[in-house]
Structures are given as C-alpha cells and as structure tokens.
Amino acid sequence: MKLDFVHKQSAHCECGVTSNLINHQFKDSGQTISEALTFGMGEGLFFGYLPFIRVNKLPLTTFRCPVGKIFKQVTSGLGISVKWEKFRSVDKAMAALDRELEKGHPVGCRTGGYWLPYFPPSLRFHFNMHNLVVVGKEGDNYLISDPVFPTMVECPAKDLAIARFAKGALAPKGSMYRITKVPETLDLEPAIRRGIKRAANAMVKNPVPFLGARGIGFLANRLERWPRKFDSGHTQLLLGQHIRMQEEIGTGGGGFRFMYSAFLQEAATILGDKRLMSVSTLLTESGDTWRRFAVKAARNCKGRATDDDSFEAMAETLRTCSKIETDAFRELLDIVS
Amino acid sequence: MIEDLEKELLDAIVKICDIREMIPEEISVDSDLIGLDSPLGLDSLDAVEIVVMIQDVYGVRVQGQDQGREIIRSLKTLADFIRTHSPAPLQT
Numbered sequence: 001m002k003l004d005f006v007h008k009q010s011a012h013c014e015c016g017v018t019s020n021l022i023n024h025q026f027k028d029s030g031q032t033i034s035e036a037l038t039f040g041m042g043e044g045l046f047f048g049y050l051p052f053i054r055v056n057k058l059p060l061t062t063f064r065c066p067v068g069k070i071f072k073q074v075t076s077g078l079g080i081s082v083k084w085e086k087f088r089s090v091d092k093a094m095a096a097l098d099r100e101l102e103k104g105h106p107v108g109c110r111t112g113g114y115w116l117p118y119f120p121p122s123l124r125f126h127f128n129m130h131n132l133v134v135v136g137k138e139g140d141n142y143l144i145s146d147p148v149f150p151t152m153v154e155c156p157a158k159d160l161a162i163a164r165f166a167k168g169a170l171a172p173k174g175s176m177y178r179i180t181k182v183p184e185t186l187d188l189e190p191a192i193r194r195g196i197k198r199a200a201n202a203m204v205k206n207p208v209p210f211l212g213a214r215g216i217g218f219l220a221n222r223l224e225r226w227p228r229k230f231d232s233g234h235t236q237l238l239l240g241q242h243i244r245m246q247e248e249i250g251t252g253g254g255g256f257r258f259m260y261s262a263f264l265q266e267a268a269t270i271l272g273d274k275r276l277m278s279v280s281t282l283l284t285e286s287g288d289t290w291r292r293f294a295v296k297a298a299r300n301c302k303g304r305a306t307d308d309d310s311f312e313a314m315a316e317t318l319r320t321c322s323k324i325e326t327d328a329f330r331e332l333l334d335i336v337s
Numbered sequence: 338m339i340e341d342l343e344k345e346l347l348d349a350i351v352k353i354c355d356i357r358e359m360i361p362e363e364i365s366v367d368s369d370l371i372g373l374d375s376p377l378g379l380d381s382l383d384a385v386e387i388v389v390m391i392q393d394v395y396g397v398r399v400q401g402q403d404q405g406r407e408i409i410r411s412l413k414t415l416a417d418f419i420r421t422h423s424p425a426p427l428q429t
Binding site: 304 | 385
C-alpha cells in the first residue's frame with residue numbers, strides 16, 4: 001500500500017516534513033507552502049550561546065529555534081490541528097503507525113537518523129530529532145518520504161523501529177504525528193506577520209545577554225579571551241565545537257540565514273511589501289559573514305591560520321554578524337508592527 | 338575518467354586544505370570527499386573551506402544543512418551541483 005503523497009526534497013528535515021504534510025492536505029486546492037515559508041512562519045531563526053549547557057563537555061551554540069518548534073508554530077499559526085503520540089512499547093508504536101497508514105494518513109515520525117539504513121554511512125551521525133514521513137508499506141518495508149533525499153526511500157520495519165526508539169539525548173520514544181484537521185484555505189498573511197514579529201522579538205528584544213543578536217556579540221567577547229584563558233589545545237576544541245554546530249558539514253548557521261532570506265523574499269510578495277526584500281539582502285549578507293567566520297576558525301583548528309584569521313579578526317567578524325542581524329530584525333519589527 | 342571540472346576542484350581542494358600527503362593517482366570522482374573513507378583525509382572543518390571556496394570561485398551557494406551533506410559527498414556530486422547552479426558558463 002502506498003499513499004498518493006507528493007515527495008519534495010528540502011534542505012532541512014523539519015521544514016521539509018512540515019511543508020510536505022501541509023501540502024498533502026491542500027493538494028486538491030492547489031495551495032502550497034515552500035520550505036522557506038515554513039521556516040519563517042515557524043520562527044526558525046535564532047541565536048544562542050549557552051556555555052552552561054555542555055555537548056561533549058563543550059559549550060552549546062544554537063543558530064535556530066528548538067527542534068520541534070517550527071512544526072508546532074506553523075500548524076498553530078495556520079489553524080491546523082495535529083495529533084501527537086509517544087509510546088513506551090515498540091510493538092504498540094509500529095502497530096499504531098500501521099493503523100494510521102491503513103486509514104490513508106501520512107504519518108510524521110521522529111527518528112534517530114543514524115539508524116536509518118538508507119543514509120550513506122559517511123553521512124550518518126547521532127541526531128535523535130530527524131523527521132520523516134511514512135507514506136506506505138510494502139511487505140516488510142516502509143515507504144518513506146525523507147525530505148533530505150531526492151526521491152522516496154524504503155526502510156525495513158526492524159530498522160525503522162530501532163530508529164524510532166533510538167537511545168540517548170532527546171530520544172524520540174516512538175514519537176509520531178499527523179494532521180487531523182485543516183481550515184478551508186491557508187491564510188498565510190497573519191501567520192507570516194506573527195512569525196516575523198516573534199522571531200524579531202527573540203532576536204532583538206531578548207533580555208538575556210547571550211541570546212539573540214546581542215548573544216552573537218557576547219560570543220565575540222568570550223572568543224577573544226579564549227587564547228588568554230585556555231591552552232591552545234582547549235581553544236582549538238572550543239573553536240572546532242563551534243564550527244561543527246554552526247556549519248555541520250558546511251551549511252548550518254549560515255544556511256539558516258540564507259533560508260530566512262528566501263522566506264523574506266516570498267513574504268515580500270505575499271504581503272506586498274518591498275521593504276522585506278532589502279532586509280532579505282541583509283540576511284544573505286549575514287549568512288555569508290557567518291561562513292567567513294567559520295573559515296577563519298577552521299583554519300585555526302587546522303593549523304593553517306594566516307594573519308587575517310586571528311582571534312581579534314574572528315571576534316570582529318562575529319560583531320559584524322551581530323550588527324547586521326540587529327539592523328535586520330529591528331527593521332522587521334518596524335515593518336510588521 | 339576524471340573530468341576537467343572535477344580535476345580543477347581536486348586541485349583547489351588540495352591547495353586550500355593544505356593536503357601534504359600523497360594523493361592516490363587513480364582517485365575516483367565517486368569516492369567520499371569528507372569523512373573516515375575520504376582518500377584525501379578531509380573532515381567537516383575542511384568542508385567549511387570547500388563550501389566557501391565554491392561560492393567565491395563558481396558563485397554557487399550551498400544553502401541547506403542536510404542537502405549540503407549530499408552536495409559535498411564526492412567530487413562528482415560537488416561538480417554536478419556547480420554545473421547545474423553556476424550563474425556563469427563554466428570554463429572547464
């Protein structure tokens with residue numbers, strides 16, 4: 001059995017699953033939402049430097065909102081009802097999935113991506129919040145719309161069960177979700193305005209110094225002191241940890257800035273406000289600047305730094321990012337208020 | 338046979354990532370570019386340099402985190418991405 005589900009590849013799994021599930025519900029009306037629109041309406045963009053939260057004994061830096069927030073904000077903003085389920089029993093979780101499929105419902109699942117056999121080994125890493133949509137079952141194989149892949153994939157039931165019950169941080173515990181009720185039409189304008197306003201508040205009206213655009217400057221000040229405070233080995237570990245979180249294989253933090261830029265371009269058309277286009281340019285500039293910073297940091301970690309890659313230069317690059325994002329989100333608040 | 342763009346990319350990667358070890362003569366364009374199985378011994382820190390290099394040289398921007406992994410999976414996937422996304426005609 002295979003549901004009539006349109007698979008579309010996306011850059012980011014949560015945004016891809018969200019837009020694909022919503023588009024499935026509106027396939028007869030012809031209304032669709034893009035991945036970028038989903039990211040923006042879901043208040044996806046953020047920054048936080050959280051030195052007291054440790055990953056591999058090193059500080060956590062985040063470049064987006066918490067995992068799961070995008071799906072929740074987009075569905076609630078558009079008036080879409082969702083049924084969530086978690087399980088303690090693997091058998092019950094798989095049986096519940098089968099029941100939903102038999103009823104003709106595509107089902108979103110959270111999984112540990114490392115355990116999905118269709119991922120090439122070199123691309124596997126332990127991340128327990130990988131989202132996908134199960135759209136059918138043939139024999140003992142599930143048919144999956146995994147937005148990271150260009151086409152639908154198949155996954156043996158035993159492997160999907162392991163992935164749904166992956167152990168470790170943020171264990172998915174068999175989480176699955178499906179859309180239960182949608183409005184007649186997608187009313188995008190209020191959801192876009194709400195998404196922009198909330199993301200902008202989080203970025204430039206955040207009272208916590210290490211969060212939002214101010215947090216980028218906070219990180220710059222900390223980073224500048226690292227060589228005086230720590231030995232070179234620990235300093236390299238701090239830099240390496242930061243880059244991997246920012247640019248996990250080259251695309252994370254900068255990539256989210258580019259996606260928000262694409263969202264603003266779509267929003268400019270939908271809201272009929274050209275000012276959003278100029279803010280979009282700022283976000284692209286910010287994404288490029290984040291990547292320039294990552295290159296400097298990577299060169300330090302790899303022992304091939306030039307004079308342009310000093311800690312002072314890296315801190316200045318971060319301050320530039322902070323200023324660009326402060327300007328961009330202040331402008332956005334003016335536009336949507 | 339390794340094509341011109343793949344060869345050009347390989348040379349650029351060897352230079353920017355400062356690879357000093359011997360490069361295998363018969364390197365496959367389908368070999369893993371990053372990770373434990375990479376014949377060039379590259380890791381995710383090198384990937385950052387590669388992503389910025391192709392943006393500077395070929396004008397193509399890798400925009401998404403998960404898609405990015407697929408784009409820089411091998412010399413071939415990287416070259417194909419440039420061929421399909423480069424705003425200007427390629428010289429090679």
